[in-house]
Amino acid sequence: MIPGRILIPIVFLVLTSQKAVAACSFVDGHGLTTMQFEFPPTISVPRDAPNGTILYETPTKSLQGVNSSYKCPSGYSYGIKNSLGTTTSGNNLFPIGNTGIAWQWLRVEINRIARGYPNIDNGPSGIWGWNGSQHALRLVKIGDTQGDLKIPSGIFGYYYFDSITPVAMSVTSSTSVVVQSCDTTDVAVDMGKHKLSSFPEYGSQSTPVNFSIKVNNCPKGINKITYTLAPTPNSPAWNANLGIVNLNSTSTAKGLGLQILGDNQQPLELNKSYVLDESPAAGGNFSIPLTARYFRVLPTGNSGILDLGLNAGTANADVWFIMNYL
Structure with missing residues (x-):
């Protein structure tokens, strides 16, 4: 008898685990709140003002009685997404097109300037709200400001927490930028x-x-x-x-x-x-x-x-x- 050979297949199993993705959501009955700010009809910019010069800052707006609370597990990302130009993660200057001007979202009550999404990749878990928070909008020179410039009205940006947007910042009317010389x-x-x-x-x-x-x-x-x-x-x-x-x-x-x-x-x-x-x-x-x-x-x-x-x-x-x- 010819001895037989038995082939026993060996299967290597690679076991992987997928980390659960944190997802933020609104508290029931809550949603987006849009803050509205006003600019003057014209804003003047000295022709040779250095980059970083503050051109205008709105009065502070305090939020009270707003229904924009949200809840998140740990490990989420948050920050600002610019509606008027590019968003750079972690940067607090949001360009307004190619005007040479950027805007900033000021968190006045905590003395911070909000940064571009995603700013933090490991946000703490909890339920969060906006009542009592204080906000202002600032314009900053970041480049050449030539010719007749106009800053549009409308939404400037949203505050993102993963995929939800509890608050947005908007301006009620457009403004002209006058380069001074x-x-x-x-x-x-x-x-x-x-x-x-x-x-x-x-x-x-x-x-x-x-x-x-x-x-x-x-x-x-x-x-x-x-x-x-x-x-x-x-x-x-x-x-x-x-x-x-x-x-x-x-x-x-x-x-x-x-x-x-x-x-x-x-x-x-x-x-x-x-x-x-x-x-x-x-x-x-x-x-x-x-x-x-x-x-x-x-x-x-x-x-x-x-x-x-x-x-x-x-x-x-x-x-x-x-x-x-x-």
Whole structure:
């Protein structure tokens, strides 16, 4: 007899367990509550306000007598979902389209700013309600705000707890965003005629010429105006600390530069921000008084005004004045 072989199949069983998914639900008879906030017809944004600047914040709204209670087992997620743009998990800034402005949901009574869904993945179990809670809506600058902008009315976002939304935040009417700036124009300064004998040695200066930069039609609400003097490609800096630029390429004079000073006759450093002395908050017209003079940049030689490299001729220079409205 030929011994037989018995094949006994061995079955490997992989046992898996699936964690129960937490699910939140409303208490019987409860549902969504929509809070309504009002914006003014227009909101002003200084043109150069830094990102993070708070543009507007509504009065606080307290919830009382609302039927939006819910119950959750442990392990649920919650947070805000933005109805006007993208939602980033854990982030508390919710972009309003591509306006350069975001909104925030303030939980005033607990001094917190609500974050994007899902913010927490292990929420505690219990029954929760909203009576006594306090809320406000804030607008924040987060990017470039150019042109005519409008923030729409309607739902801004929902507070999610898993798949349910006990509360929403809405605005009753749209608002226009006005980007604030003042009017300025190019300034041409007549430096007059000067004899070469006025520049016998290095550092010799011409008689100062006073001029001013006009800053007109400033709207109300600008907190601060700053200005910066910057060299141009045609008139690069010769000494930035002393506010001196080289003459431009159209000039025929040699050995001279142009120096810019404040009305106190102190040099204005190039590429440095200076603050307008007057407060622009009330709006109106302003003036920045300045002074300009020629400055001999050619080192002193043995021949005075006959030093090689010092020539009479036209002496023109260009300087940029950069205004910032904050």
